[in-house]
Amino acid sequence: MASTSSTVRVSSLRAEYRSDTGFVPTPTPRLSWKSETPIDGWLQAVAELTDGDRTTSLESRDSALVEWPFAPLAPGEVRAVRVRVTGVDGSASDWSEPLELTGGFLAPGAWAGRMIGLDNPATTAQPALLRTEFTASGPVARATLYATAHGVYQVEVNGTEVDDEILKPGWTAYQFRLTHETTDVTSLVTEGTNAIAVTLAGGWFTESFGFRDSAAPFYGSDPAVALQLEIVYVDGSTQTVLSDEGWLGTGDGPLTASSIYDGETFDATLAIDGWSTAGFDASAWTAVRVDGKFPTPSPRSAPAVRAIEEIGVQEVITSPSGRTILDFGQNLVGTLRITVRGDRGHTITLRHAEVLENGELGIRPLRRAKATDHYTLAGGGAETWQPRFTFHGFRYAEIDNLPGELDPADVTAVVIHSDMERTGWFESSHELVNRLHENVVWGMRGNFLYLPTDCPQRDERLGWTGDIQVFAPTASYLYEADGFLAGWLEDLALEQKAKGGVVPFIVPDVLGDESATAAAAAWGDAATVVPWVLYERFGDVGVLGDQYGSMKSWADTLIGIAGERYLWEGKFQFGDWLDPDAPADFPADAKTDPDIVASAYLFRSVEIVSRAATVLGNERDAETYAAIAATVRRAFLREYVSESGRMMSDAQTGYGLAIMFGLTRDGDERQRMGDRLAFLVRSAGYRIGTGFVGTPLVAEALAVTGHLDVAGRLLTQTENPSWLYPVTMGATTVWERWDSMLEDGSINPGEMTSFNHYALGAIADWMHRSLAGLAPASPGYRSILVAPRPLPEFDFARTSHETPYGLASTGWARSDHGTIEIDAVIPPNTTAEVWLPGAREFVRVGSGSHHWSVQADAEAPARGEVSLETPLSDIIDDPEAYAAVWTTIAAHDDDAARVFRHHTQWTPRRAVGESLFQLPPFVRQNVRARLKELSDSRRSAS
Template structure:
């Protein structure tokens, strides 16, 4: 073979591998990333070598062809506990062969059928609901150990210590699943923690999600269980070939008198360091006063976890110490985050420090009203043993601010650190631009995802909710894949969705895991069953997720087709609709402008269309033909019922047009043009301010772009007035808000009882920023082909995006220069890209490598004519200088009246500015006229 030193396999991964390359399946699919200096490099073949750890010969398999992503395991299936090393080398179409990659350890972290023997154990005689508990057992190691592995799960949250040392740095294990049908276990190598002679296993255990009271107000109740319990087994393999299993069950002992005295996801944690039994998880501790454990009955056999664990991912210092008007001490960490505080304090035994958490301040005090019933309060009682450091372990909070009461002595800000926690996903996408506020918006979206991807994709992390709302992740899934590698995370959650759906007879519940009463079908929420798998396939090239989820996808489509009936329209039933349309009243967020029947029927088409495409892809020919026929029937019914011959929709809203365009319901070119023009008119009429809710927001800019109105989409994106994506940024937001106006313009909290300041759904716009503003999109599953199509929108000098695709780093971007617009792209090895330059020239197809083009772009000329009270409203709003002159003058007169004028004016053609200013006092009209005359004079002078 010819050596090709410029071609390297830089990363090899095994599917769903967790720590130390532990895999949850006997046949993990393999992927590898190639870097090369060879232009347009294509893989011709690959060799994959497997070497058993210890004794055994290497096995090498040659794989012809270009596949390098999620390649089927080419060896005999792994047996439970197997440890091997895998390495890869590739040969390109140029004939050059790379060196072998670094060995990838692959450890079979699952148990064989029948090997799980641990029983759920808990406190036999609890004294309070959801009582935290300590559990322990000793055992003896009497010969050399080759390997020791811990398999553990819980109804609740837990951490295991062996001989006084925590086994890992994960938090809130094992997370939250559909407990009735699926438990997951962690697999941890604990060989280095064992010692010769007596050893001890100790478990800290609290209720977590298992014992939480879910529901709203008086309806809140425990869904799963009253008390936490844990199951674990330690498998010790000795060098003499024998093995021993220490499994939870009879003979273990427990105590409810530990330092964690109360715990709840919504409540917070109470910890009394005086009650910590010294050495309780070490050998030699006297546990005779502890009670025998309660041993519970059968539970689902846990599966090896296939998604990342949760960890501490960042630490933030105190930015400011605030003394509130009432004299309270509040710490500002400068960032809304999810996690808890770590304290270092010195004080007398019995001193109790109380920590209350909130996202915002309200009239200078901690703003706790949006928390509703969640106490979000931790307390730490000192043992009086000098300097003491403590942080919670069994709860989490969403907060930027924390009120500290009872601190002993003077508070040193350096003694308090905010610890951010999240499922530990690899960051995969970055966006950068010249617009400071837009850059902050993107950062807010990242923080919102980081905090709400904590074992479950939640709606919000702070109030008495924190649930896996299906509608939120349905709209956000594309953006999620832009920002982090969340394939394993979402694939795992989809397993729970399918289980909950099966139990509900095909209905996808509002939240997964399901804890909110009787399941009711709702469009856009239940469609997570079809949309999320399709997104994972598109972004990661994961065909298997479609295979696994196909029964769920089909069951959802059959459910909604049954509701649509012979008319093929879903009408008259409960719907969330275009949830949180900014026009909806604060207490009635579902009262959107878009008819909920239109939203529902559009989603009947969308999911049926996705299912038909999926069936065709998987080779399910009969299903593909059937659902394609039905999708066409739904399309025809929708167009007949809701769209006129002139392309106007009976629900004349931005969301309605965006759905018809982006879901592919309207395919006739003339109709799409008419709809796009009307959509652009509606956006202008709203003053380029947002007028969409959950359904329309992710797609409105795409619908504008695909119908030739990217300039309108750019104006909409960069708007700073309320409601808009950037309005929260102007108000100091560091995450995305639930409502467009979660904080009102006067700085007060929205009066709606449902108000969160960390809700990722409206952050779905980041996907358009990546794909369209910077210009990098997947054109084939897994980015095997990319689409490079940047749009230099007005208001930006540059924008660029990088993304770690399954094939390696891809990038795209543009920058304005004196010579024109410079477009750049990086195409990963083994892939191609179709490039659409912003000058409108014919598309180019390029191979791997770095590319650059300079093009002349005729930007839209800025308005420059005379403006006056006789100017049309559309011309005023399209002229930033004229609009600023009008609104600035009105604000100087009366801020509230200016806001009302802005919010009630429809900026349309055929209506003059003078026509809508009759309710404005004449003296102010005169001042507006003079301000516009000033704009005109400045232009003539310039």
């Protein structure tokens, strides 16, 4: 019997890609919704959609990114959309709550606002105040503000800021693409005289980019803003207010200097009362500068940057030099909000850094960035200030010249980032791994600020393509990153087109001749990998279609570079960037040959283009690129892989690439590669041996070839280098280098060191998919893969993810009865493939809550006797014995113990005693005695 309508409910109805505004950037926004029901195995059979004028029925399971079924929206038009669904069992929902959508775009050719700025600025990038007044002739029905900038801005209408967005309009490839904000200001416009006022600063547009002495402004030296206000009156008449030559401006406001890298200077004694309200006397202000042509702005589809969280002072520190340093307990991105009291004209200085070194702010990693703010008091009581057109990456802040005693409650760290919806969570019994996962989350938060950056603190903060290429899967799990990354990909395609098909190292590209037309593997491959990830994780066919030209152009460029040998070789490469064995100042010197990395990515990108062509229905391209990919595979195997499966670069990254990209001759060779990879990881003492390229691959390559135990040891290793070493050193974000901070607490001596860099945090995707066991089995999680892989080092692990269909969760826990208990929640309108530990076949289940119990693997046998004759491989697999050896050496010589731990090859054909030959005889005897003591205790315990 069919269920009553109340058992099914439509929720979370939304339009692409933003849920933080009712304005949509396109006349035909795709629609998504979720169904909630207690009915197990529920699947949608029919969806009805209405906009009030028309109702359409879709006989489909589709409920994510469904094509707009109505007449296109007109600019400024408002429609209320509702959905109701019927299941295959006949159960039906009521109509959903209406989703009101407004066309947040202008008609083609309708943009008329000019780009205006301060005339004759006194300094480069001088901040400005700009204003005009207009008369509203009657009651206002609707007023919509469209605004963009060469720089960053905020608008006030009649003295009130129009929104809570920060650093608008963000950073795009300004010469090719500008985005505008669309803001409803109906409540701020009144009948009669009104004022529009803009505070303007340079932001990214006037920043100096480049390395060392080459830094210089790339876009321009002076900021400008363009806007237009569209008013619709109650009587149906309209009015447009534009930025043009009639505006007035001044550079004599309280914001005297502003820079992304250097910080802000604000002099409250220069505040101008009433400047943003109607009737202000601006006779001393001057006419504005009107700039020339610029790209017609388009609506921004990614969410805005906002203040997301506030963190108070955790500790007040007095440094060895007597300075006052505030510790917020978390490396974050944002600014400080301070409340101070003091004399008029007194100036306070705020400096920011991620770490302390020798008790003082560790500012050397900032390079040219000053990361310093100055505030001059107006005097006369408590005054609160927060910088508004800069941001800093910091955990520590130094306050100089504070009047009176510091009250920690007067200082707050305000966390800012793109306001994406959080969608992914992870928890386990391993507290260090939990902290690692939190570090990954904080690293993403700090570096997803209008574009995916490499770091948020030094004189860089650039959209490095390689970093997001490896991190995109993790990002797509943790946050609703589809719109954010789709917007960035638009800039990638534009920059790539300008370079004749080559994807630059960074997007937007501000390196100029430094990047020239060089192509770099794993970096430029963001053009193919990131759109494919968005398709896999969000089911976003639209982004594949939009980016297909870029994807194909990149593949064609690589095919041209490869030539008749079908190998990418002998060219500039970043390679396996920041391999832990690379010298501090030569981060590209990796164990894996860069040509292997390049040719592997040549195959990867060409294959992805073939797959994308299939999805898009372009069978000719699919066949063409599939054939080229097969040729590249044969060339790769011929050149880099011996008949025995040994790679020419016998290193972790090489095997990870071959296994995970499918660069093997057959299953047997894949297994031999996995075995060799496990050998290399163990012989390295279960320490990580990969850089940016290999890090996302190595754990999964081990797991899929039957070496889950090795992957577990690798993940939970705490010695340097490892994922958990930074955690043991107090890290609260992921570091750029495995050893950004050395074991003695000093900062890595390399010229390039950051303590907030998400690339190495790509391991979190494996924690979600493999350790806890939740992944998409088909694009967009329409079918879900439940495949937990319990590790001996864990008692439980669980994860949850807000899929396009609803919240999915999986988890496992060890019981007291020798079983592993597995739970999963599958959202309505999806199914799941469930692979239980040890199973040879999967079971398919529908939506609902599920539980399974499986027998745990037998416990490992008790450790046996150890001696100087025990193979090194057995010692490293025996944590007690390993600790016994190295701590005994350390009792004599810490440096010798460090060499033993970091440089021993833990192989099965060499005894531990052979590795101690350089130590004094008495140390060898002490080690022998300590191992005997351990063996004796084990015998007595058994």
